[in-house]
Amino acid sequence: MTGRIIGLGSYIPKKVVTNDDFAKFLDTSDEWITERTGIKERHIADHITEKPSTMAVEAAKKAIEDAGIDPKEIDLIVTASTTPDLVIPSLSCVVHEAIGATENCGCFDVNSACPGFVAAWNTVQSFIESGNAKLALCIGSECNSNFANYEDRGTCILFGDGAGAAVLKADETAKPNQFIMRSSGARGGCLHCEAARQPDRWEEEGFKTATSFYMQGREVFKFAVTEVPQIIKDLSVKFGFDLENDVDLYILHQANARIIEATAKKLGIERSRFPMNIMNFGNASSASIPMLLTELKKEGRLKPGMKLVMASFGAGLTWDANYIVF
Structure with a gap:
């Protein structure tokens, strides 16, 4: 179930x-x-x-x-x-x-x-x-x-x-959730954002009122184009499905078009099976995948029974992949 x-x-x-x-x-x-x-x-x-x-x-x-x-x-x-x-x-x-x-x-x-x-x-x-x-x-x-x-x-x-x-x-007729999740806390420093805090009344130097994202872009890119294709391959081996014949669409986190294109190339899957809307929405973080799924359904490109690989990656560093039936 x-x-x-x-x-x-x-x-x-x-x-x-x-x-x-x-x-x-x-x-x-x-x-x-x-x-x-x-x-x-x-x-x-x-x-x-x-x-x-x-x-x-x-x-x-x-x-x-x-x-x-x-x-x-x-x-x-x-x-x-x-x-x-x-x-x-x-x-x-x-x-x-x-x-x-x-x-x-x-x-x-x-x-x-x-x-x-x-x-x-x-x-x-x-x-x-x-x-x-x-x-x-x-x-x-x-x-x-x-x-x-x-x-x-x-x-x-x-x-x-x-x-x-x-x-x-x-x-109750569906197979259990099929997924892999991975993390690398040791690499977390290349993509992070400090928490904001209230001033300490005993601090004369004040405090930082604003926080912002910090990212080592090249390191994050190398991480993504290496780990995302690999976890998708490992997912297919673990659950016994073929990447070419048993997947209709690859739903990837919309972080960077070059990452998605590189993933498709490394997997040997045609780029057309990796839908993208990043050109219109940028990186919407945790909202990117459900936003993309919603758009695909509205356009009639996502239909009941279609088999999907859903993969994401980001700060942590964390990355994961799921094999689902829509």
Whole structure:
């Protein structure tokens, strides 16, 4: 038994920031950004009206509508976010209230950076497989622009904001969740962001009020183009499926078009089976995979019964891969 997707939804912030917008205040250009990342534009949240919590709520409502279910039936909500607007309560509890879930529904958040949605997915699946949940919401919601360093052209150009959600329903006929998760804490320093804190009244020198993403771009790129193809190969060996014949689409975290293209090449799979929307949304961190799934379903490119490899990677360093049937 495992959970099958029965509904998908996303929320995309209204404001669009193009590469030309960055060129107005950074030493960069549309050509420079596009060539290195594949990104043309990204959506940036209004930090008053489009917070991670509110975006998560909107994505969840759309997924529930798509699933055609009563939110009172939901018995688990797990939200992934590295950029929450609330420390407590969890974003999942905010969603819980907004959709009108009952007190029989458990809620908590996970923080696994860009692979957060997949971590939330695997957590939800564990609840379903153990019989402790039958209908669950799995959400990724990020406001990366809150932590972008707009003086660093190597990082701020990469990130966008948004949210995506999936409704998973227990399917007793389906195989158990098939996945591999890996981590390398020793390499965590090449991609990190310090936590903000309140001032210490006894510190005369003050404190750092703003934090931002720090990334060693070349190291992260080398990590991704090495580990992502390998974990996908290992996944196919572990669960006995063929990468060419038993996979319809490869749903990868939308971090960089060059990483996705390199992964396709290393696996020997045609690039057309690796859908991308990074050109329009940038790197939306844990929201990128559910946003992509939602878009593919709306376009009619994602249909029931299709077999997918879902893979993600990011800070930690962490990376993972799943083999699922839509």
